[in-house]
Amino acid sequence: MDHKKLAELLFSHIDKTPQYYEEKYPDRGLPKEAKVTRLGPSPTGFIHLGNLYGAFVDERLAHQSGGRFFLRIEDTDDKRLVEGAVDIIINSLRFFGINFDEGVTAEGDIGAYGDYTQSHRGEIYQCFAKELVAQGKAYPCFMTEEEIAEIRKQQEELKENPGIYGKWAKSRELSMEEIEKKISEGLPYVVRLKSDGDLTKPGEEIRRIAVEDAIRGTLDMPENDQDTVILKATGIPTYHFAHVVDDHLMRTTHVVRGAEWLPSLPIHIELFEKFGWEPPVYCHTAQLMKLDEEGNKRKLSKREDPELSLDYYRNEGYHPAAVREYLLTILNSNFEEWRIENPDGDIDDFRFTTEKMSNSGALFDLNKLKDISKDVLLKISASDLYDFLKAWAEEFKARDEKVQSIFKDRAYLEKVLDIGRSEAKPRKDHIYALQMIENISYFFDNLFTVEEAMPEEAASDVKTIIGKYMESYDHCDDQSLWFDKIRAIAEELGYAAKPKDYKKNPEAYKGHVGHVSTVIRVALMGRQQSPDVWEIQQILGEERVRQRLEKFL
RNA sequence: GGCUCUAUGGUCAAGUGGUUAAGACUCCGCCCUCUCACGGCGGCUACCCGGGUUCGAAUCCCGGUAGAGUCACCA
Numbered sequence: 045m046d047h048k049k050l051a052e053l054l055f056s057h058i059d060k061t062p063q064y065y066e067e068k069y070p071d072r073g074l075p076k077e078a079k080v081t082r083l084g085p086s087p088t089g090f091i092h093l094g095n096l097y098g099a100f101v102d103e104r105l106a107h108q109s110g111g112r113f114f115l116r117i118e119d120t121d122d123k124r125l126v127e128g129a130v131d132i133i134i135n136s137l138r139f140f141g142i143n144f145d146e147g148v149t150a151e152g153d154i155g156a157y158g159d160y161t162q163s164h165r166g167e168i169y170q171c172f173a174k175e176l177v178a179q180g181k182a183y184p185c186f187m188t189e190e191e192i193a194e195i196r197k198q199q200e201e202l203k204e205n206p207g208i209y210g211k212w213a214k215s216r217e218l219s220m221e222e223i224e225k226k227i228s229e230g231l232p233y234v235v236r237l238k239s240d241g242d243l244t245k246p247g248e249e250i251r252r253i254a255v256e257d258a259i260r261g262t263l264d265m266p267e268n269d270q271d272t273v274i275l276k277a278t279g280i281p282t283y284h285f286a287h288v289v290d291d292h293l294m295r296t297t298h299v300v301r302g303a304e305w306l307p308s309l310p311i312h313i314e315l316f317e318k319f320g321w322e323p324p325v326y327c328h329t330a331q332l333m334k335l336d337e338e339g340n341k342r343k344l345s346k347r348e349d350p351e352l353s354l355d356y357y358r359n360e361g362y363h364p365a366a367v368r369e370y371l372l373t374i375l376n377s378n379f380e381e382w383r384i385e386n387p388d389g390d391i392d393d394f395r396f397t398t399e400k401m402s403n404s405g406a407l408f409d410l411n412k413l414k415d416i417s418k419d420v421l422l423k424i425s426a427s428d429l430y431d432f433l434k435a436w437a438e439e440f441k442a443r444d445e446k447v448q449s450i451f452k453d454r455a456y457l458e459k460v461l462d463i464g465r466s467e468a469k470p471r472k473d474h475i476y477a478l479q480m481i482e483n484i485s486y487f488f489d490n491l492f493t494v495e496e497a498m499p500e501e502a503a504s505d506v507k508t509i510i511g512k513y514m515e516s517y518d519h520c521d522d523q524s525l526w527f528d529k530i531r532a533i534a535e536e537l538g539y540a541a542k543p544k545d546y547k548k549n550p551e552a553y554k555g556h557v558g559h560v561s562t563v564i565r566v567a568l569m570g571r572q573q574s575p576d577v578w579e580i581q582q583i584l585g586e587e588r589v590r591q592r593l594e595k596f597l
Numbered sequence: 598g599g600c601u602c603u604a605u606g607g608u609c610a611a612g613u614g615g616u617u618a619a620g621a622c623u624c625c626g627c628c629c630u631c632u633c634a635c636g637g638c639g640g641c642u643a644c645c646c647g648g649g650u651u652c653g654a655a656u657c658c659c660g661g662u663a664g665a666g667u668c669a670c671c672a
Contacts, residue, residue, distance in 0.1 A: 121670095204599095205599060286672095302666095304672095306667080331665075384621090412609070464635080468636090473634065530631075542631090562631075573632050575632095
C-alpha cells in the first residue's frame with residue numbers, strides 16, 4: 045500500500061503541510077513556569093456551575109503563572125449549536141470574574157494562534173489527518189451504520205469488547221484499488237486512527253501506559269486499542285482529534301477538563317505519540333455531584349438539575365464575589381484556612397494549586413455558599429451593595445414596580461443596608477439579592493405588610509401598649525432612654541422588666557418586656573423579628589413610625 | 598459486562614506508619630440578649646468490609662463491597 049498516494053487521493057485539496065502550521069504557530073516564548081490554558085465549551089448556550097468550576101481552574105493557573113488563558117469554541121457538532129451561545133458564555137463568565145486574554149470575543153478573535161473556532165479550522169485538521177494517512181497511521185473506513193451495529197451484536201455474543209479495532213476493523217485491509225473504487229462510487233467514509241494497541245495479537249498482555257495528571261498523580265491505564273474516528277464523513281474532526289491538533293498548535297500547556305474525559309485519555313495519548321508531540325499536562329477535575337432522591341450521589345446534569353445552572357445564582361442574586369469565594373473553597377481545601385488567617389486578603393493573593401484539588405466528587409452545598417456569602421457581603425460597602433442590588437433588579441425585576449421603587453432614595457436604601465454592620469460584631473443579614481429585598485421590604489411603604497401576629501402574651505394589651513408608646517414617643521430620644529420608656533410601660537402594665545424575672549416567676553407577670561417590644565415590632569415592621577427597633581425607627585423617620593402605629597389604635 | 602476513578606462524621610474536608618483523628622458548614626444545647634441576627638462556649642456524629650505486612654495501619658499490599666464515570670461519525 046502506498047500511503048502517500050492514498051493521502052493524496054483522500055486529501056487532494058490540501059496543499060499545506062504540517063510544517064507550515066508549525067511555523068505559523070511557533071512556541072509562545074513564555075517563561076517556562078507560565079501556563080497556557082484554555083476553555084473549550086461547545087456553544088449550546090448552557091453554562092453550568094461545572095463550567096465555571098473548570099474555568100476557574102484554567103483562569104487561576106494561567107493568571108497566577110504569568111501565562112495565557114484563551115477561549116476556543118468547540119463547535120464540531122452542528123446539532124448542538126445554539127444561536128447567540130458564544131455571547132452568553134463570554135458574558136456569564138465575565139460576570140463571575142473570568143476573563144480571557146485571547147481567543148473568541150464578541151468583536152472577533154484576539155491572538156496569534158487562531159482561528160479559535162473549530163468549525164473554521166477544517167483545513168488544518170484535514171492537513172494533519174492527511175499526514176497521518178501518509179504515514180500509514182490512519183485510514184479511510186467505509187463501514188455503514190448497519191455494519192457497525194452488526195459487529196457490535198457479534199461482539200456482545202462473543203463477550204468481546206465493543207468497538208472497531210484489530211480484526212473487526214475491516215477497512216484496514218482495503219487495497220488501493222478497492223478504496224479508489226469506493227470513492228469513485230461516492231461512498232461516504234470516515235478517517236480512523238490505526239491503533240497500535242491491537243488486542244487480538246496472541247499471547248500478549250494489554251500494554252499499560254502511565255500518564256501524569258496534575259490533580260490525580262500518576263494514572264495507570266490500558267493503552268488505547270480502538271480505531272477511533274478522527275474525521276467524520278463530513279471532514280469535520282471528532283473531539284479527540286480536534287483536541288490534540290488544537291492544543292498542540294495553540295501551545296496549550298495545561299488541559300483542564302472534567303473527569304468524564306479520563307476514559308478517552310489513552311486515545312489522546314496515542315494521537316500525541318503518533319504525531320511525535322509532547323502532550324500537555326492534564327488536570328482532570330472532579331465532577332460536581334448532587335444527592336438524588338434515593339440519597340445517592342450522582343453527577344450534576346444540566347437537564348435534571350436546572351437549579352445548578354449559573355443562571356440560578358444570577359436569578360437569586362448571589363454576588364459574583366461570593367460565588368468565586370465558594371468555588372475556591374471547594375476547589376482548594378486549604379483556601380478556607382487561608383481565608384481565616386487572611387480575612388481581608390485579596391482573593392488573588394491566595395496561591396491556587398492543582399495538588400490541593402480534591403479528586404473525589406464534591407457535593408454542592410447551598411448552606412455553605414450562603415454562609416460564605418454572608419461574610420463576603422459584609423465586606424462590601426453599602427454603596428456598592430446598592431449598585432449591585434439595583435443592577436440585579438434591573439435585570440430580573442424590571443417590571444416589578446414595587447421592587448423598583450426601593451431605589452428611588454439612594455441614601456435611604458444605603459442606610460437600610462448598613463443596619464448593624466458597623467459594630468464590632470456586625471450583623472450578617474445579607475445573603476443574596478432576592479433574600480435581601482424580602483428582608484428589608486418593611487422599610488418601604490408599598491412593600492410593607494403585616495406578616496405576623498402579635499405575641500400571645502400581650503395580645504390583649506396591643507392597643508394599650510401602642511397608645512402609651514405613642515404618648516411617650518420622642519423621636520429624639522437616644523437608644524437607652526427610648527428603651528427605658530418601654531420598660532416603664534411594661535412594668536406599668538404588669539410585664540416583667542427583665543425576661544429572667546419572668547422565667548423565674550411566670551405566674552407573677554403577663555409576660556416580659558420582650559413581649560411588649562414585640563408588639564411595637566409587629567406594628568412597625570409587620571414581623572416579630574428584626575434588627576434593633578430604635579435604629580429602624582431612626583431610618584423610617586418619625587412620620588412613618590407614627591402612621592404605622594396609629595393603624596393599631 | 599469491560600475499563601477507569603473514588604471511598605474519613607449529615608455535608609465539605611485535614612491527615613502520606615505512632616495524633617486525645619484537625620477545621621468549616623448544618624443540627625442541638627447553653628451564654629450574651631427586648632426579638633432576630635452576630636458573637637462566645639459546649640455537644641452529637643466518622644476512618645466501607647475482610648484479610649495480610651508491621652511492635653504499631655485511616656495511612657502500605659491483596660481481595661471484596663458500594664458510589665460515580667465511560668464504552669458514538671456528542672462534546
